[in-house]
Amino acid sequence: MRTVYYVTALLVVLTISIGGFRGRRSTQPPIEVFPDMNRQAKYKPQAGSKFFADGRADRPLAAGVVPRGRTIAPDPDFLRADNFLYRGQTTSGEFARDFPPELALDEKFMQHGQERYTIYCAPCHGALGDGQGITKSYGMVTTASYHDDRIRKMPEGEIFNTITNGKNTMSPYADKLSPEDRWAVIAYVRALERARQGAVSDVPADHKADLGL
């Protein structure tokens, strides 16, 4: 019988201590059962620190670090400052013609361009670049043909800009193609255009026979 009194007394104390003070205001911080990560041992930017001899929380860069985007040695390329390679523009901000001089326009580059083109452009622009890709049969009828005079004469930098930022109904491809990829695709676009303009006189003499000429 006595245990019943004890248990009842304990329950009364528990009920009052848990429930009895609800809604009371307190200047004390609340009891934190799970502190999660509310308070962390960290430094805020530009803060001071007693730990480091120079008193700064921000640490200087380690010797020899390379900023993101710096692919070529000398300084003008600092943080993608190379307007030609990264934006297809001249230093004065116009669309540049031709390809950035640091890229080697060789067969490997061209093949890379063809591969990327086939994945990312051909569905709309077609394998021949005439705008007759598969999406045409699904209603995308405004796709440009690279064989229009306007695009044949367009500076390479402007095509770079179209790939980077998109144009009208064409979405940007900057997240899928690195700047180097984009230049490779442009090289391949130029090859498609050149091939379309090809004449018999372009065929080397020792291959004319292959054409039955």
Ligand code: HEC
């Ligand atoms: C989803 C379809 C689609 C894909 C994929 C696509 N394009 Fe286009 N592209 C278009 C359409 C549509 C236009 C016409 C936009 C307009 O209305 O001016 C266009 C226009 C262009 C133009 C002409 C821009 C101008 O100044 O008139 C170029 C150059 C071009 N695309 C290059 C590319 C390249 C290179 C790729 C691959 C990286 C690509 N496109 C991928 C749909 C596409």
